[in-house]
Amino acid sequence: MALSLSNFLYAILATSGHVLAVYADTVTFNWNITWVRANPDGMAERPTIGINGQWPLPLLNITKGDNIVVHLNNMLGNQSTSMHFHGMFQNGTNEMDGPVGVTQCDVPPGSSFTLNFTVDQPGTYWYHSHTRGQYPDGLRGQLVVYDPENPYLGQYDEEVALTLSDWYHDEMPGLLASFINYKNPTGAEPVPDSALMNDTQNLTFAVQPGKTYFFRLTNIGAFAGQYFWIEGHTMRIIEVDGVYTEPAEADMIYLTAAQRYGFLVTMRNDSSANFAMTGSMDTDLFDTLPPTLNANVTGWLVYNNAAPKQSAALLDAFEPFDDFTLIPQDGMSLYEQADYTVSLDLTMNNLGDGANYAFFNDITYTAPVVPTLYSALTTGANASDVTVYGGYTNSYVLQKDDIVDIVLNNDDAGKHPFHLHGHNFQAIVRSEDDWGHYDPNNHSAFPATPMRRDTLMVRPQGNFVVRFKADNPGVWFFHCHIDWHLASGLAATLIEAPLEMQKTLSIPQNHYDVCRAAGVPVAGNAAGNTVNVLDLEGENEMVHPLPAGFTAKGIVALVFSCISAFLGMAVIAWYGAAPLSSAELASAKRFIAKHGGSTN
Ligand SMILES: [Cu+2]
Known part of the structure; x- marks a missing residue:
C-alpha cells in the first residue's frame, strides 16, 4: 500500500539560481472522467472517481506562462461533473473557472467540456470537481506551477509535492442525503474514516543528508483541517496559497481544507535515524469521535533503510504557526480603505423540511436556474442591478477596481475555511474564538503588509476581514471549503464589473452545448426570464423557514x-x-x- 514519495518527485532544479529562458507552451490534457476502484487506507475498497482509469489523480506540473487545455469527457455514466483549478485567477477567462451554477452548467454524463486558460501565477495549487459534493469521491489532485523566477531558487535542491486529505469509505451521494436530512437536525457532518498523505498511508521518502527540499503541501480534503509537522526538522515557510512570503520558521503548521504551504526543510547531516512526518485531522471539527478513528496519517523521511521507522511521538498540545503573521515577499502594502463592504453573518439553522442548513444573512445559497455568469452577460444594462441575480444567491455587484472588504461574522460554534475565487485577498483582521462580530470602530490595527492568500479560516464565534481589489471582471464564488457546508448553502456570489464582463468575456459554443445537453437555459435573469429581467417569477427558492419559535432542539425533540x-x-x-x-x-x-x- 505504501507508495514511495520518489514517485512524486518531479523536478531536480538547477542550484545556480539563474533565470532560465522559457517559452510559453500549450499543455493539453485529454481527461476521461471514469469510475475506478481504490483502497487508499487499506480498510475498504470503494468506487472512486479517477482520470483515464487512474487514481490517485496525476500531479500536474506546469510552468508559469503555460496555456492549459483540458478536454473533460464525462464517462461516469451516473453523475454530472466539472473541474475547477483552485487559486487560478482566470483573469479574462472567468468562464473557465468551474463552479456549477456560477460560471457554467454541470457537464452531464456523455458530454465533454473544454477548459482553456493561461497560468500566469507560480506556486502550489490543486484542481477539483465543483459539482455538488463530488470531489471527496476522489476527483481532486495537486497542481504545481514552476516559476523560473522563484526568488528562492538556489536555496533548495529538489521539490517535493505532498498532499493531505480526509477519506470516506462511503460515497458522497448517500452521505449527502443523510447529512441534509430531518433525521440529522443538528447538521452533524459525516466524520471521515481516515487521513491520507499523497492518497496513501505509511509513505516513505528517501532523503539525503544535508540537502534542502522545497515541500509543496496541499490539503485536498473535504472537511478536516490538518496539523502537520516533521519530527526533528524545522520548516521554513516561503509560500502560502501561491504567494511567496518572507521566510518564517515553523515547527507545526495547520492547513484547512484547500490551503497550501510551500516550505524548505534542510536535512540533518547524520543518517542514523529516520523521522516521522505526520498529518493530524483537527477533531474539533467532528461532532462525534468514533472509537475506531485514527485521525493521524504518518510518513517518514528515510535517511537509512536499515534504521527503524518509529511511530510518531505523542504530543501534549497542537501549537501551529500563526499564518496571520506572514509577510508577502513582494512587500505589497495594505490597500487603502475599502470603497465597498460585503458583510456576511454566518449561521446554521433548520428550515421547514427539518434539515440543517448554512446561511449568510439568513439566506442559504440556492443555485439559480441560469448560471450567474450567463445572467451577467445576457441582461444588458440591468446586469448592474443585483435584483437580476435572484433572491437566494447572496449576490453582490462590485464596481471595477473598487477596494472591497468582506467582513465575515461567524455566529456558529464551528471553524470555517473560506475561499474566494478569482483573487488573493489581504487578511487584515482575524479574531480569536468568541470575539463576536467585527466592530469597525474597535479592532486591532491592520497589518501594514498583510498576508495574502485565497483561503482563510474564521474561528468559532469570531470574525475576519479580508480586502481585495476588484480588478478581475467576472463572477466569483465565495464559499466555505468544507464541502458539507457548501452543499448546505454557505456561499455568496460576487459579480465584479458586469458591464466590463459584457465587453471582455465570451462563452465558447461548447459550454452552451453542455447546457443544452443538461437542459439548462443560458440567458436571462436567475429565473431564466429574458423579457423582464427584473421579474424573478420561477426562480429557485430556498426551502422555506420553520414557523417562528422552532429551534434545533425543538426539531430534535x-x-x-x-x-x-x-x-x-x-x-x-x-x-x-x-x-x-x-x-x-x-x-x-x-x-x-x-x-x-x-x-x-
Ligand atoms: Cu464551513
Whole structure:
C-alpha cells in the first residue's frame, strides 16, 4: 500500500539560481472522467472517481506562462461533473473557472467540456470537481506551477509535492442525503474514516543528508483541517496559497481544507535515524469521535533503510504557526480603505423540511436556474442591478477596481475555511474564538503588509476581514471549503464589473452545448426570464423557514418523539400481528369460557 514519495518527485532544479529562458507552451490534457476502484487506507475498497482509469489523480506540473487545455469527457455514466483549478485567477477567462451554477452548467454524463486558460501565477495549487459534493469521491489532485523566477531558487535542491486529505469509505451521494436530512437536525457532518498523505498511508521518502527540499503541501480534503509537522526538522515557510512570503520558521503548521504551504526543510547531516512526518485531522471539527478513528496519517523521511521507522511521538498540545503573521515577499502594502463592504453573518439553522442548513444573512445559497455568469452577460444594462441575480444567491455587484472588504461574522460554534475565487485577498483582521462580530470602530490595527492568500479560516464565534481589489471582471464564488457546508448553502456570489464582463468575456459554443445537453437555459435573469429581467417569477427558492419559535432542539425533540411514537406503534402492530402460542390460545379460551362466550 505504501507508495514511495520518489514517485512524486518531479523536478531536480538547477542550484545556480539563474533565470532560465522559457517559452510559453500549450499543455493539453485529454481527461476521461471514469469510475475506478481504490483502497487508499487499506480498510475498504470503494468506487472512486479517477482520470483515464487512474487514481490517485496525476500531479500536474506546469510552468508559469503555460496555456492549459483540458478536454473533460464525462464517462461516469451516473453523475454530472466539472473541474475547477483552485487559486487560478482566470483573469479574462472567468468562464473557465468551474463552479456549477456560477460560471457554467454541470457537464452531464456523455458530454465533454473544454477548459482553456493561461497560468500566469507560480506556486502550489490543486484542481477539483465543483459539482455538488463530488470531489471527496476522489476527483481532486495537486497542481504545481514552476516559476523560473522563484526568488528562492538556489536555496533548495529538489521539490517535493505532498498532499493531505480526509477519506470516506462511503460515497458522497448517500452521505449527502443523510447529512441534509430531518433525521440529522443538528447538521452533524459525516466524520471521515481516515487521513491520507499523497492518497496513501505509511509513505516513505528517501532523503539525503544535508540537502534542502522545497515541500509543496496541499490539503485536498473535504472537511478536516490538518496539523502537520516533521519530527526533528524545522520548516521554513516561503509560500502560502501561491504567494511567496518572507521566510518564517515553523515547527507545526495547520492547513484547512484547500490551503497550501510551500516550505524548505534542510536535512540533518547524520543518517542514523529516520523521522516521522505526520498529518493530524483537527477533531474539533467532528461532532462525534468514533472509537475506531485514527485521525493521524504518518510518513517518514528515510535517511537509512536499515534504521527503524518509529511511530510518531505523542504530543501534549497542537501549537501551529500563526499564518496571520506572514509577510508577502513582494512587500505589497495594505490597500487603502475599502470603497465597498460585503458583510456576511454566518449561521446554521433548520428550515421547514427539518434539515440543517448554512446561511449568510439568513439566506442559504440556492443555485439559480441560469448560471450567474450567463445572467451577467445576457441582461444588458440591468446586469448592474443585483435584483437580476435572484433572491437566494447572496449576490453582490462590485464596481471595477473598487477596494472591497468582506467582513465575515461567524455566529456558529464551528471553524470555517473560506475561499474566494478569482483573487488573493489581504487578511487584515482575524479574531480569536468568541470575539463576536467585527466592530469597525474597535479592532486591532491592520497589518501594514498583510498576508495574502485565497483561503482563510474564521474561528468559532469570531470574525475576519479580508480586502481585495476588484480588478478581475467576472463572477466569483465565495464559499466555505468544507464541502458539507457548501452543499448546505454557505456561499455568496460576487459579480465584479458586469458591464466590463459584457465587453471582455465570451462563452465558447461548447459550454452552451453542455447546457443544452443538461437542459439548462443560458440567458436571462436567475429565473431564466429574458423579457423582464427584473421579474424573478420561477426562480429557485430556498426551502422555506420553520414557523417562528422552532429551534434545533425543538426539531430534535420532534424527530425523536415521532421516532418513538412510530416505534411504539410498530411494537403494538408487531405484537398484535404475531400468531398466538398454544399456551396463549388456551389461556384465551379459558378467559372466554369463564365469561360466557363461545370458543368455537
Ligand atoms: Cu464551513
